[in-house]
Amino acid sequence: MSPEHEPRHTEQRQSALPPIGPSANLPVVEASSLAIGWKQGRNLQILTRNINFQVAAGHLIALVGPNGAGKSTLLRTIAGLQAPCGGSLSLLERDITLISAEERASLLACVFNERIEAGSLTVWEFVAFGRYPYTNAHNRLTDEDRRHIATALALVGMERFAARTFSSLSDGEKQKVQIARAVAQNTPLLMFDEPTVFLDAPSRIEIFKLAERLVQEEGKTVLLCTHEVDLALKTADELWVIDREHRFSAGAPFVVARSGAIGRAFDLPTVAFDVISGTFRAREPQR
Amino acid sequence: MNKNTEPESRQIGDRAPHKSRARLIAGLGACTLLLALLDISVGSVRIPFAEVWKALIGQASRQEWATIIHVFRLPKMLTAMLAGASLSVAGLVLQSIFRNPLAAPDSLGIGAGASIGVAVLMFAGGALGALGAGAQGIGTQGSAILGNLPPLGYTLLVIAASLGAGVVVSIILLISRKFEQVVTVLIMGLLVGYLTSSLVSLLVYFGSPQKVQLYLSWTYGSFGGVRTNELPYLAGATLIGFALVGSDIKALNAFLISERFASTIGIRVRASRTRLLIAASILAGSVTAFCGPIAFLGIAAPHAARLLSRSAEHRILLPITALSGMCFALLADMLSSLPGHGAVLPINPLLALIGSPIIISMFFHRDRGSLVEEME
Numbered sequence: 001m002s003p004e005h006e007p008r009h010t011e012q013r014q015s016a017l018p019p020i021g022p023s024a025n026l027p028v029v030e031a032s033s034l035a036i037g038w039k040q041g042r043n044l045q046i047l048t049r050n051i052n053f054q055v056a057a058g059h060l061i062a063l064v065g066p067n068g069a070g071k072s073t074l075l076r077t078i079a080g081l082q083a084p085c086g087g088s089l090s091l092l093e094r095d096i097t098l099i100s101a102e103e104r105a106s107l108l109a110c111v112f113n114e115r116i117e118a119g120s121l122t123v124w125e126f127v128a129f130g131r132y133p134y135t136n137a138h139n140r141l142t143d144e145d146r147r148h149i150a151t152a153l154a155l156v157g158m159e160r161f162a163a164r165t166f167s168s169l170s171d172g173e174k175q176k177v178q179i180a181r182a183v184a185q186n187t188p189l190l191m192f193d194e195p196t197v198f199l200d201a202p203s204r205i206e207i208f209k210l211a212e213r214l215v216q217e218e219g220k221t222v223l224l225c226t227h228e229v230d231l232a233l234k235t236a237d238e239l240w241v242i243d244r245e246h247r248f249s250a251g252a253p254f255v256v257a258r259s260g261a262i263g264r265a266f267d268l269p270t271v272a273f274d275v276i277s278g279t280f281r282a283r284e285p286q287r
Numbered sequence: 288m289n290k291n292t293e294p295e296s297r298q299i300g301d302r303a304p305h306k307s308r309a310r311l312i313a314g315l316g317a318c319t320l321l322l323a324l325l326d327i328s329v330g331s332v333r334i335p336f337a338e339v340w341k342a343l344i345g346q347a348s349r350q351e352w353a354t355i356i357h358v359f360r361l362p363k364m365l366t367a368m369l370a371g372a373s374l375s376v377a378g379l380v381l382q383s384i385f386r387n388p389l390a391a392p393d394s395l396g397i398g399a400g401a402s403i404g405v406a407v408l409m410f411a412g413g414a415l416g417a418l419g420a421g422a423q424g425i426g427t428q429g430s431a432i433l434g435n436l437p438p439l440g441y442t443l444l445v446i447a448a449s450l451g452a453g454v455v456v457s458i459i460l461l462i463s464r465k466f467e468q469v470v471t472v473l474i475m476g477l478l479v480g481y482l483t484s485s486l487v488s489l490l491v492y493f494g495s496p497q498k499v500q501l502y503l504s505w506t507y508g509s510f511g512g513v514r515t516n517e518l519p520y521l522a523g524a525t526l527i528g529f530a531l532v533g534s535d536i537k538a539l540n541a542f543l544i545s546e547r548f549a550s551t552i553g554i555r556v557r558a559s560r561t562r563l564l565i566a567a568s569i570l571a572g573s574v575t576a577f578c579g580p581i582a583f584l585g586i587a588a589p590h591a592a593r594l595l596s597r598s599a600e601h602r603i604l605l606p607i608t609a610l611s612g613m614c615f616a617l618l619a620d621m622l623s624s625l626p627g628h629g630a631v632l633p634i635n636p637l638l639a640l641i642g643s644p645i646i647i648s649m650f651f652h653r654d655r656g657s658l659v660e661e662m663e
């Protein structure tokens with residue numbers, strides 16, 4: 001780690017509370033006229049434009065939309081893994097493109113939907129990855145780091161698995177350990193990319209409940225993208241939809257649902273979103 | 288399952304295994320020292336063990352024994368240790384960066400890249416006339432490949448080998464950005480290796496017989512060709528490589544998961560990957576320059592280290608890999624010059640001959656171990 005970042009680390013260590021205190025009234029993430037997509041050389045391929053949102057601390061936001069609409073691209077853009085193609089995007093009122101990788105890792109933690117081959121890595125060691133933004137170059141854990149890891153594991157109910165190898169866990173357990181790793185990173189913002197995709201029905205609900213708990217009890221802001229529209233409607237404080245035409249809309253879940261955005265995003269000739277029940281139903285055959 | 292119910296999470300977390308791993312490192316260190324002493328004691332001339340010790344501390348009863356120990360065996364032992372550590376760590380770094388257990392300096396064509404650097408220097412470097420003079424030394428002095436090169440010559444050779452290795456690494460790096468599948472990258476690495484070897488063959492074809500002989504004897508691989516005054520160059524390259532790798536331990540751990548993962552926990556992925564690949568080419572390139580293209584160690588020692596430590600933490604893997612590499616290299620070196628036969632056997636086949644059965648048996652041992660764990 002480069003020396004110019006050392007002061008920040010000591011500062012972080014002095015405060016025992018998560019860094020939401022002073023920044024609680026700042027918007028955690030904010031976008032105005034944001035355009036997302038890919039830059040290939042000089043070619044700009046914009047997927048979705050005119051994205052506007054402002055997320056206050058302590059909210060659960062669910063992002064839904066069909067495959068290819070740009071959900072993951074939006075998440076990756078917020079995570080700083082790809083540059084915005086236009087407009088502005090800021091984390092705690094600071095331009096995302098001006099935040100270094102090290103500092104970004106102390107502001108937001110992401111769990112991506114990827115198969116992890118961790119070999120003989122233990123659950124504890126995996127969660128310890130969350131402390132990387134704070135440990136020294138030799139990766140020596142302090143007692144505070146250990147406390148964060150133990151707390152994060154307890155929060156997701158995986159503390160008894162600390163000595164197990166990560167690869168010996170079930171998909172649901174792996175997901176919880178991944179979330180514990182993100183929690184151990186001690187960031188105001190958490191992002192989960194399709195956290196329920198490999199899971200059975202009870203585990204899916206468990207993950208949503210966990211996200212809810214992180215928001216309500218830990219004061220985190222959680223942004224998760226998901227295909228579980230009905231769970232998202234029930235759990236989220238705010239719903240973001242990117243539809244098939246790559247239009248972005250945001251608002252309170254049932255306001256967005258009533259506006260027809262979910263229907264525009266997902267409806268098929270045979271299946272339609274029913275606003276009243278909040279679920280998808282087969283259409284009556286037309287006669 | 289009982290061990291998961293321990294209440295102190297910090298204890299089961301990372302402190303308890305630490306002790307046994309410290310013991311493992313200490314044990315391997317002792318093993319390396321023992322092998323080093325044995326290596327210096329055996330050779331075509333029989334020297335009593337007590338006399339070896341006396342010669343080491345400068346009180347040899349016979350001048351010829353002192354000469355054998357200081358001029359031949361000590362540099363050879365140190366070279367074996369440096370080469371063993373360097374190649375193994377280069378292999379560990381490449382396996383972690385490419386997330387592929389088959390990645391190694393030789394399978395990714397880095398050895399071939401270093402070869403072409405050396406070949407170009409030997410065949411095309413007309414300015415280095417002194418190089419040819421070294422050919423006379425071959426055979427009698429355990430192939431003094433570098434002959435009477437001036438200090439600039441050694442530096443040039445190391446630079447040429449590292450540059451050759453670096454060019455191959457850069458090509459592989461570019462390929463790895465274009466293609467996400469690591470298997471593709473590995474195949475491309477093999478192809479780049481073939482390409483490089485064929486270029487070397489063409490250079491050899493048009494070279495003068497004396498230079499061809501010089502080059503061929505270099506390709507057999509030997510720890511005996513490095514002289515005392517050349518050792519600092521090899522040691523320096525090893526130190527630089529180790530320092531670079533040591534400063535990027537966190538990145539190596541995170542790369543094992545994925546580069547995207549590394550990026551989200553604050554690793555500057557491109558900078559770290561570039562530094563690590565430069566380190567791997569310095570390590571593999573310098574050893575290849577001095578000892579010839581030595582295979583096996585780069586791929587085998589990291590696996591031995593993982594099996595021994597059952598760890599994926601590079602802070603632990605790094606010293607264990609280096610020590611395992613040293614042990615293998617010393618064992619092979621000892622066998623190559625055992626008393627009883629006059630000839631000095633080439634290192635490459637010996638390394639695989641003794642190393643492969645050891646590692647295969649370790650895999651079997653590990654599987655039995657994990658089976659027991661599951662049944663508890």
